[in-house]
Amino acid sequence: QQQVKQSPQSLIVQKGGIPIINCAYENTAFDYFPWYQQFPGKGPALLIAIRPDVSEKKEGRFTISFNKSAKQFSLHIMDSQPGDSATYFCAAQASGYALNFGKGTSLLVTP
Amino acid sequence: GAGVSQSPSNKVTEKGKDVELRCDPISGHTALYWYRQSLGQGLEFLIYFQGNSAPDKSGLPSDRFSAERTGGSVSTLTIQRTQQEDSAVYLCASSPAWGTDTQYFGPGTRLTVL
Numbered sequence: 001q002q003q004v005k006q007s008p009q010s011l012i013v014q015k016g017g018i019p020i021i022n023c024a025y026e027n028t029a030f031d032y033f034p035w036y037q038q039f040p041g042k043g044p045a046l047l048i049a050i051r052p053d054v055s056e057k058k059e060g061r062f063t064i065s066f067n068k069s070a071k072q073f074s075l076h077i078m079d080s081q082p083g084d085s086a087t088y089f090c091a092a093q094a095s096g097y098a099l100n101f102g103k104g105t106s107l108l109v110t111p
Numbered sequence: 112g113a114g115v116s117q118s119p120s121n122k123v124t125e126k127g128k129d130v131e132l133r134c135d136p137i138s139g140h141t142a143l144y145w146y147r148q149s150l151g152q153g154l155e156f157l158i159y160f161q162g163n164s165a166p167d168k169s170g171l172p173s174d175r176f177s178a179e180r181t182g183g184s185v186s187t188l189t190i191q192r193t194q195q196e197d198s199a200v201y202l203c204a205s206s207p208a209w210g211t212d213t214q215y216f217g218p219g220t221r222l223t224v225l
Contacts, residue, residue: 046215
């Protein structure tokens with residue numbers, strides 16, 4: 001069963017737009033929530049991660065918003081660029097266990 | 112230093128054959144993970160090694176799948192009697208230690224079973 005549900009499956013935005021990708025989970029034991037970025041032919045690379053003791057984390061143009069009560073978290077990409085076009089995966093992990101990944105969101109940023 | 116490397120990058124095999132996929136983790140990383148990425152299915156955990164501890168095999172889909180890690184470094188994932196549904200990209204990742212540390216992924220091996 002999919003422990004992390006990710007939406008949308010695909011997303012198209014214009015350059016400068018703010019794509020938002022959402023994830024939801026059920027397991028309250030999860031305590032680490034990373035986002036990975038994957039380009040074609042490459043392995044996923046960690047983009048940004050958050051723990052449930054904070055509600056928001058920013059790194060450059062990337063922001064994670066975390067809602068512990070709703071068991072949801074989202075990725076926002078500010079001032080998106082064509083180079084941000086990639087597949088984005090959210091994940092969740094309970095300490096001592098493996099990462100559980102969402103199914104991914106294919107993002108296309110048009111010029 | 113070098114990142115995680117995997118070989119071969121592509122493997123085409125016939126149904127029923129055995130295949131071996133190799134992973135070289137980042138030097139000094141004690142934790143090593145195998146994942147399978149199927150089209151539209153995200154990344155599926157297969158197996159995890161941490162130091163000299165017994166591996167966590169809870170994600171292996173069947174007894175046709177096995178993995179070993181020699182000398183705490185290189186790992187080999189073996190799939191016996193391959194089936195068409197085994198076709199996927201097999202990703203290896205390593206991290207400095209178990210727990211919620213960053214996992215560094217290799218480029219993957221694309222396996223196609225005809």
